[in-house]
Amino acid sequence: MVQLGEGGEKIGTSRAIYLGLRDQIATGVYAVGDRLPSTRALAEELGVSRTTVTAAFEQLTSEGYVHVRHGARAIVAGNVVASCDTSKVTRPRSSVRLSAYAARAMDLPSNVPGATGSLDYDFRYGDVAPGDFPKLAWRKALGSAVLAHRDRLSYGNPAGSPALRQALQGYLWRARGIRCTPEQIVIVNGSQQALDLCARVLVDPGDKVLIEEPCYAMARNVLVTLGAMPTAIKCDEEGLDTSSLPDPVGYALACVTPSHQFPLGGVLSVGRRRQLVDWAVAGNAFVVEDDYDGEYRYDVRPIPPLYLSGRGRVIYVGTASKTLSPTLRLGYLVLPELLIEPFVRCKQIMDRHTSLFEQEALAMFIESGGYERHVRKMRRANAERRGIFLDAMVAAFGEKIEIIGTSAGLHVVVWFNEFGGRDEQSIADNARHNGIGIYPVSRLFANPAERRAGFIFGYASMPVRQIPSGVDRLRQVMAQRAASSTVFDARA
Template sequence: MLWIPIDRSLDIPLIKQVYQQIRERILNGQLKSDEKLPSTRELSSELKVSRNVILEAYDQLLAEGFLVSRRGSGTFVAVGAFLEQHKKASPLHSFIRDEKDEKDADIINFRSGIPALDLFPRKIWAKLSSTIWNETSPSVFGYDFPEGRPELRQVLSHYLLKTRGVDCHPDQIVITSGATQAMTLVSKLLLSPNDTVIMEDPITNDIQTIFKTMGAQLYPIPVDQYGMKTSCLPLNKNPRFVFVTPSHQFPIGGVLPIQRRIQLIHYSRKTNCYLVEDDYDSEFRYEGPPVSSLQGLDPERVLYIGSFSKILSPALRMGYLILPLQLIEQCRKLKWFSDLHTPSLDQLILARFIKEGHLERHISRMKKTYKCRRDFLINCLKTTFSNKINILGDSTGLHLIIEFNEQHFSKELLEEIEQLGVKIYPVEDHTIEKGKYPNQIILGYGHLNNDEIKEGITRMCQAINKSNNKRK
């Protein structure tokens, strides 16, 4: 007789318990091919369960091919249902998100690029969302254009011309799931293994990884307080493209002057390569007028990448890629193969949000908030560290750079700072050529209030002093 333990205290239905245990025994070979099973009446009597429970469990196993029924003979284990079992790997705990760590109120995280999430315009967004969901055509709920909704591309082309000097037709825009997908599309569109990509150094490590994954060879160009040092562009290379963040270099923070922009364009024409412009943090400029895009100077040479992650929220996963005419069709195909299209209803909400002027008003409000937080952070730094530091790249964006005159940030020091509940990020993490920025750290402040900023700087100073005292 086939014995199957039944536990009525479990939330698992009895049918499922019977089915799973017979299935497992067939797979691991405990029940052999052609072995006859008890009749449904016999097994239900033995297990003290309804015959219907056994009937349904058997039916499921028959449907999946584990059992075969032979008229007049009974039910048998099917041939070929045995699967040799291998030892199961241990769970990879490092891939499990630890929400407790993320939400630990005692951790002050100076990560860059995070906006003030608590100031997201929820009421306006919810109102527009309700309107779009209730009024939009049923066709929008189907599959959509890979390049994005025409409503959003149309409003974006006007907005970007007005605010950034971007010269493009709506058909040149591809809506993406954030800047990361835009960069991935660029890499698939332009790169083959061993192609050369010229990049600022330092530059976001994630971007380096995207291009290296495609087999690109990265050629670093140093930066200074004005961004990429275009005088260092190599004449003996034939790069596929030059990647640049001219409006706010990450992480150092320089703004590329017109002379260097023109040098870049001359270089791209001479070497017949493209320029890929990541318009990083350009909306939040606190000193001087807004800086125009590089794309506006040569639309047929520049691929322009933008995102709403820092303006509004990373959770929206909404960005865009603006392409020269000759690359549009191929990029649309790549976007279709990537994910068919970016969520349509979210695009329509964002289009209405921009068209009705909510985006510009939100940016204006947030600039005031971020400027206050930046000023408070600078004051805390100067009060705490006096003349031991230089502050760089603070005119734009949601982070700044602290350069210490006599302090290097070793792995041990970073761990000591984190033990006191503060996370900071070395510039060295984002360099291609290592060893040039051991005394510089990135401090993001957009998502932190004044109390968190002050406490974070205080703890960081305590850890630094403790570390230095150990070495004396």
């Protein structure tokens, strides 16, 4: 006997009997104290083996629906209420009670990637090219990590693999000039968890926090969802405008991207760095330095981290998402010593620890020198992509655009002089209709204002040969948009 479930899946014979009896008990066909048919009688009636029926009764007994005594028929248990089956009860959404945290999250614009369909040219920021991932080297490192002898498979230190923390200590000194102990490094599931952990450890609901304007939307979302009160400070070509800093009293945290302001690309100047640190010290606040793409600097050497001049008030956040892949979810924090214990304890509560196999693989990759060779290779590859993209954009649009944030990172912001900010979403939709992915910059501003239409263009995920043709198709779309408000299909 085979029965289909509600979703059309096949249900085994014993389970079908169990479900049938359970539903009859739940809906009152069999009341409390009633005897069920004997296993022998039910087996004969259904034409199945007695063993099959007995297995169904054993499941009902284990879940507390029936009592069974040796030599007697099963009876419905006394603690079963006729209305206990809630699987078929449909409750209106409005009756679902959410926590304040979840309610605030639901009020935010969704950033969950959805099914967007095929794009011929994807200039959206954040992704890296699949061909850039060092598949063979990573497979070797991961295989070595998995095959390494272990006395037991157990939970690890929530702060991270000792091997990776040791490897990162050396890497951070060589690549970013950061001197720290391995104990100051905490491994996390990407920079997003790093930001969330900072907020959970240091921010209470109602606390004031300082953010950049515009800023990384998911950083602002972390703070808003936890009930913090963000103050957005405008940014320019020198990064955060520290002349607009508020009185530090009552501020718990500031989240900044000083080496390459996201998304505008400004670098926080030396004077402003000093002012920001003084502000944090005066208010007993901490500064979270999100160094999300610090390895990618094309014109000069990488900008020194704010952490170096932070006077113990700066938390450094790094990630492998832009150097290896965002799919790995490997990031890290460098903490002032006083924060180590609370961060480690809260990390343990969140998820025990980040995946150990991947941590140990990255440690091996760093220690072998392969990681830094890969970073240098990616810096050259993305410098080439950047140059081709900028040349193609200037050739296609000339003085109709302004490009900013070109000296570092894996994205730029392009302002289109012919259009206003209100046109951004419809332009992005039109571009998508033509197989082009672009991201409106206005989504990253907390405060609406009249400005030119701007878009964040990422180039790290694009094959070099596709970039000029992608820009040319965008030129056609934008030209038609300037001439008419109708939807234009450049592929026709």
